[in-house]
Amino acid sequence: MTSTDTPARGQKPAGAVAPSSWLDRTGTPATPTSRHPRRVPHLAAGAMLVVCCAGGTVWWTTSTQDRTPTLAVARAVTVGHVLSMADLRTVDVSASAGTVLVPADEAAGVLGRPMATNLGPGALLTPDAVGAAQLPVPGRAIVAVGVKPGQFPPALTAGAPITAIVTAAGTQPATTGQAPVAGTTWRAIVAGVAPAATDQTTVVSLDLSAADAEALAQVPADRLALVMRPAGGGR
Template sequence: MNSTDTPARGQKRVGASAPASWLDRTGAPATPTSRRPRKVPHLAAGALLVVLCAGGTVWWTTSTQDRTPTLAVARPVTVGHVLTSADLRTVDVSASPGTALVPADEAASVLGRPMATNLGPGALLTPDAVGAAQLPAPGRAIVAVGVKPGQFPPALTAGTPITVIVTAAPTQPATTAQGPAAGTTWRATVVDVAPAATDQTSVVSLDLTTTDAEALAQVPAGQLALVMQPAGGGR
């Protein structure tokens, strides 16, 4: 009589083969498992962000402390214009060492003084921009013209931007070169207005380019008209 050996619990039967690795315990194909992706080192990224923010804060604080309230021009001003508080505004700038600017707390030192040069809106005010006129500038010249009442506005003063217009063609001998034709115009800035003489002729000194000054000087007196322009339109 043949006896059958029953394997103890937890032991494999002799001669039984283990299921293949691609099979599960029941012998069916096993479901493949995917590997989990590695976690991003969030801690290191967070630490780097903290360092960058701290560095940016230090830089911003330092750059802000280096800025100084400085005077700038709020609207166009021309040569001879007397500065008022409405002409100026305060801006915070970080200037390099040696740059000559006018601090905002020294506004009283420039108010009521004439401009020595022309400046546009937003330009920083410098000490040499105020005071005696720095004329003529390189590439420019001063020319005097004689005008009578009706040929220029009575309110004409130093620093006023104007347009000079030839109202009549100059009468010159045929042997000489013809001067500027009627209707020729030039842009200029008034430097000075001398009181009218006994013949009611006023002498107006004008600042304009060297080339324009030479052309304007060829026009005889009495054949010009001066037209006032808005502030800042002289150059």
């Protein structure tokens, strides 16, 4: 009696030929499958990045070449202040067409000259910002007050920030007009100081708002005191 071996479940019959890896189960050539996905999007992104970097380099180089060393003020300066090296610094700027600035190599032309206007720290210096005072500007006014020794500091000079204070009335009778009361104050910038004449009166020109100038002009000269404030204190 002949016995026939039955293969166990999961085992291939003896003599069975396993299909080649390039054939599917039906014996038809299988479609090859790549284990590595295509990297075209990544390559495209990389190419764009290179282009952007190259363009940025060209832009930066061009903009740098267009910049010019220019003078700027290193700290606040006021009208009448005489410029020194400590007041200036050099910055590289790319000015728009029509803008006139002072090149850094022309610093000798502005040193020792008075400011014609007030500038804050970092402001670019223009030719018309130096020289004769450009006062008053719109909305401002210049008022002259006559003061005697004891009513102002001897070191008072053009460009100094001051506070004008109405003092109490002396032996003279109080005025009946609209003069401000004692203790009223105004902030101003000294526009000029005229030396005392034979009567020992020094004329100080003050730059302040138009409304304040009109009010200050009504105060009798003997009831004013001028107090200097720290430089850069503003108007």
